[in-house]
Amino acid sequence: xxxxxxxxxxxxxxxxxxxxxxxxxxxxxxxxxxxxxxxxxxxxxxxxxxxxxxxxxxxxxxxxxxxxxxxxxxxxxxxxxxxxxxxxxxxxxxxxxxxxxxxxxxxxxxxxxxxxxxxxxxxxxxxxxxxxxxxxxxxxxxxxxxxxxxxxxxxxxxxxxxxxxxxxxxxxxxxxxxxxxxxxxxxxxxxxxxxxxxxxxxxxxxxxxxxxxxxxxxxxxxxxxxxxxxxxxxxxxxxxxxxxxxxxxxxxxxxxxxxxxxxxxxxxxxxxxxxxxxxxxxx
Amino acid sequence: xxxxxxxxxxxxxxxxxxxxxxxxxxxxxxxxxxxxxxxxxxxxxxxxxxxxxxxxxxxxxxxxxxxxxxxxxxxxxxxxxxxxxxxxxxxxxxxxxxxxxxxxxxxxxxxxxxxxxxxxxxxxxxxxxxxxxxxxxxxxxxxxxxxxxxxxxxxxxxxxxxxxxxxxxxxxxxxxxxxxxxxxxxxxxxxxxxxxxxxxxxxxxxxxxxxxxxxxxxxxxxxxxxxxxxxxxxxxxxxxxxxxxxxxxxxxxxxxxxxxxxxxxxxxxxxxxxxxxxxxxxxxxxxxxxxxx
Numbered sequence: 001x002x003x004x005x006x007x008x009x010x011x012x013x014x015x016x017x018x019x020x021x022x023x024x025x026x027x028x029x030x031x032x033x034x035x036x037x038x039x040x041x042x043x044x045x046x047x048x049x050x051x052x053x054x055x056x057x058x059x060x061x062x063x064x065x066x067x068x069x070x071x072x073x074x075x076x077x078x079x080x081x082x083x084x085x086x087x088x089x090x091x092x093x094x095x096x097x098x099x100x101x102x103x104x105x106x107x108x109x110x111x112x113x114x115x116x117x118x119x120x121x122x123x124x125x126x127x128x129x130x131x132x133x134x135x136x137x138x139x140x141x142x143x144x145x146x147x148x149x150x151x152x153x154x155x156x157x158x159x160x161x162x163x164x165x166x167x168x169x170x171x172x173x174x175x176x177x178x179x180x181x182x183x184x185x186x187x188x189x190x191x192x193x194x195x196x197x198x199x200x201x202x203x204x205x206x207x208x209x210x211x212x213x214x215x216x217x218x219x220x221x222x223x224x225x226x227x228x229x230x231x232x233x234x235x236x237x238x239x240x241x242x243x244x245x246x247x248x249x250x251x252x253x254x255x256x257x258x259x260x261x262x263x264x265x266x267x268x269x270x271x272x273x274x275x276x277x278x279x280x281x282x283x
Numbered sequence: 284x285x286x287x288x289x290x291x292x293x294x295x296x297x298x299x300x301x302x303x304x305x306x307x308x309x310x311x312x313x314x315x316x317x318x319x320x321x322x323x324x325x326x327x328x329x330x331x332x333x334x335x336x337x338x339x340x341x342x343x344x345x346x347x348x349x350x351x352x353x354x355x356x357x358x359x360x361x362x363x364x365x366x367x368x369x370x371x372x373x374x375x376x377x378x379x380x381x382x383x384x385x386x387x388x389x390x391x392x393x394x395x396x397x398x399x400x401x402x403x404x405x406x407x408x409x410x411x412x413x414x415x416x417x418x419x420x421x422x423x424x425x426x427x428x429x430x431x432x433x434x435x436x437x438x439x440x441x442x443x444x445x446x447x448x449x450x451x452x453x454x455x456x457x458x459x460x461x462x463x464x465x466x467x468x469x470x471x472x473x474x475x476x477x478x479x480x481x482x483x484x485x486x487x488x489x490x491x492x493x494x495x496x497x498x499x500x501x502x503x504x505x506x507x508x509x510x511x512x513x514x515x516x517x518x519x520x521x522x523x524x525x526x527x528x529x530x531x532x533x534x535x536x537x538x539x540x541x542x543x544x545x546x547x548x549x550x551x552x553x554x555x556x557x558x559x560x561x562x563x564x565x566x567x568x569x570x571x572x573x574x575x576x
Binding site: 003005008009011012013015016019020023024025026027029030033041042045046048095096097099100102103104105106107108109110112115118119121122125126130131132133134136137138152153155156161176186187211214215217218222233234236237240249252253256259260263264266267268271274275278279 | 289290291292293295296297299300302303304306307308309310311312313314315317318321371374375378379381382385389390391392393394395396397398399400401402403404406407408409410411416417418421449452453454457458461475481510511513514517518535536539540545548549552556559
């Protein structure tokens with residue numbers, strides 16, 4: 001505290017509270033919409049205070065057929081698909097990045113830098129700019145409508161490899177020397193020393209990657225054609241389209257709520273790791 | 284880069300990099316080179332014959348008003364999103380930095396929109412601005428604004444900008460707050476002793492000192508607006524009305540998957556790749572020469 005300015009302090013709190021309200025408003029409206037019956041949700045203006053239909057909508061959304069009059073998988077099934085995709089992407093990315101960073105930092109072998117640059121270029125090409133040819137590759141490999149097709153094309157990651165490379169470079173050389181004197185081979189060293197030492201980094205990265213995986217949209221949209229494989233995030237779009245004929249906003253907004261709860265929970269519950277992961281992967 | 288002490292050459296390192304390299308080759312390098320190759324081809328509507336046409340797809344794009352319009356719109360969109368979300372985040376972080384107690388609570392309450400998927404952000408905003416039901420058109424009617432983003436192009440653009448900026452505030456806030464909290468207190472105290480008030484201190488000391496963060500965030504926000512906002516556009520406007528919100532990423536998807544113009548879509552992909560690479564290089568050059576306080 002540099003100086004005591006009570007009025008300015010109050011203004012600061014007021015501005016911040018105003019900011020929090022602006023940021024939270026869309027979620028509040030979503031929550032309110034998910035607690036009313038469908039009839040109420042067709043009358044303008046829509047309510048701003050919660051109603052009493054939360055559990056009914058919750059049950060109908062999660063276990064019922066979702067929107068009436070549309071063909072779609074039950075929402076619990078979509079949640080499982082999303083969870084599978086998010087977990088496969090995050091574990092896959094972490095595993096292959098750990099291995100390749102270990103090889104690049106701790107081994108001297110021909111084409112080492114060549115491999116490094118090959119991995120580096122993936123950083124530059126988000127899936128959105130090369131969707132059509134990537135889609136063709138996945139189709140040729142017969143991976144459409146599978147968890148493999150949903151996750152594997154997204155798990156090559158230069159950012160994670162870079163991050164682990166940085167982490168490994170900060171580990172003192174004496175670690176390796178003493179491990180070798182004690183007779184540990186490369187894999188033993190990797191498993192018993194490197195992995196435990198980079199535990200928090202792995203956790204921080206996991207938080208970021210889980211959100212990344214859960215929120216994938218364009219990719220699942222392209223490669224899942226069977227309703228059984230739809231993810232919760234992409235189902236929102238189909239519901240919005242259906243809403244033009246029969247607006248059941250209570251169900252749509254309940255689905256949206258269910259779709260955002262897992263990643264939001266991860267961010268809020270693991271805030272410290274989230275902040276660490278965000279600053280480490282981007283800087 | 285390489286450890287001074289390292290393991291001897293063997294087959295092992297190749298096995299270790301193999302998964303990453305194979306996935307990179309199959310799902311990145313091969314599709315990207317296919318995109319480059321296809322961008323030199325023109326395929327007839329039935330996919331029977333293809334013709335190698337060198338740069339015709341690109342010269343066509345260079346003269347295509349729809350494409351150039353989409354380019355301009357993407358830049359306009361990115362600038363709006365970056366300015367809106369960064370200035371909001373800067374103001375909030377500036378006040379949060381002043382506060383002695385409770386800054387972490389505010390941080391918790393402000394960062395979670397980061398976790399909301401773009402398409403969901405789009406769904407929330409399209410619901411709030413639904414012309415017949417939404418709460419905002421209802422309020423706007425009292426001030427005489429007739430809101431219908433299904434018909435009015437600039438209103439549609441405003442809506443996608445709001446949704447995209449809303450989602451990005453969290454990220455910008457986090458980085459601004461971290462940057463401000465890393466400024467040495469003694470510096471700000473010295474300014475206060477010299478008689479600089481809070482506003483003066485903010486503009487003359489804090490803002491210039493966080494300028495590296497501002498630059499970093501500009502690049503990140505541009506990349507976000509260019510590539511990560513597909514879900515918002517797809518959910519809110521589908522590029523309409525009358526292409527008013529068709530940004531480049533949406534056009535690649537639309538021309539390729541809906542319009543089935545493979546060559547044209549591939550040429551657009553190649554242009555986007557060049558743009559991404561340029562942005563990444565800018566970002567990395569900046570990271571290399573990190574500004575020290």
